[in-house]
Amino acid sequence: MKMIRVAVLMVLCGVWMTGVARAQGSAQEGWNVALYPVLVWVPLDIGIDVEILPFENDGGGLGDIVESRFDGAYLGGVAASNGTWAVDAYFVWAGIGGDRPERPFLTVDLDLIYGHATLGRRIAPDLYVTGGVRRLALKYDFTLGDLPHFSRKPGVWDPLVGIAWNRIGQKVEWHASFDGGGFGVGADVDLGAQLRLDWKPIPHFGFALGYNYLYLKVTDEVLRRTVIIKPTIHGPAVGIGLYF
Numbered sequence: 001m002k003m004i005r006v007a008v009l010m011v012l013c014g015v016w017m018t019g020v021a022r023a024q025g026s027a028q029e030g031w032n033v034a035l036y037p038v039l040v041w042v043p044l045d046i047g048i049d050v051e052i053l054p055f056e057n058d059g060g061g062l063g064d065i066v067e068s069r070f071d072g073a074y075l076g077g078v079a080a081s082n083g084t085w086a087v088d089a090y091f092v093w094a095g096i097g098g099d100r101p102e103r104p105f106l107t108v109d110l111d112l113i114y115g116h117a118t119l120g121r122r123i124a125p126d127l128y129v130t131g132g133v134r135r136l137a138l139k140y141d142f143t144l145g146d147l148p149h150f151s152r153k154p155g156v157w158d159p160l161v162g163i164a165w166n167r168i169g170q171k172v173e174w175h176a177s178f179d180g181g182g183f184g185v186g187a188d189v190d191l192g193a194q195l196r197l198d199w200k201p202i203p204h205f206g207f208a209l210g211y212n213y214l215y216l217k218v219t220d221e222v223l224r225r226t227v228i229i230k231p232t233i234h235g236p237a238v239g240i241g242l243y244f
Helices: 002-027
Strands: 032-041 045-052 061-064 067-081 085-100 106-124 127-144 150-152 155-168 172-182 189-202 205-222 225-243
Touching (some): 032 205, 045 106, 045 127, 085 127, 085 155, 085 225, 106 155, 106 225, 127 172, 127 189, 150 205, 150 225, 172 205, 189 225
Antiparallel strands (some): 032 067, 085 106, 127 150, 127 155, 155 172, 172 189
16 A cells, blocks of 8 residues: 555656746747656566674674565656756655575565655756656565564665666656765665666557666665665566657
């Protein structure tokens, strides 16, 4: 139910941003707006590394999963551009986990929720330099070897810088972007990339097919211990788009 409420909120926000962009378009022609109410993300590869730094009389520990679990993922967002400026806002939820049966024994469950917004300025045909912010929330639950059980819900704000390429046609759109952030302000490292093809067979409606990549390195404090978690997720995403 929580995810349904978040998805509905994301769609409403997208509709509002679409209205804003269209209102701006009445004063300045050339705005292209795409709303993505549903994009299903299907990761092909999931990696989770966990490290616990040494404390008092133990040497800490580190390990990575061998067998991954995927509980589901959802993406939604809105994008608008007018040739000079480009605006993107996205929401992502992913439930993942994994195990390592052999030593060091490791079992991990991780819920990843993030939303980001970026503003881009064109520097060459179809090419934009971007900047923005990402709100990242993790809910992790893991056991590593003989160390205590760890569970927490940290949240961070990450500044972002990146680059984007947007080519918009009557029937087909191409979008690609890469951004990096964190810089120790929130996450230690925050890297995201996406490639998407939009096919618009009829006015205002189309299909989106793409590939998404996300890597994070987050340092957290729990039970007086320093914990470092490094999830990596990548795979295809497919859904629908509404275009204005």
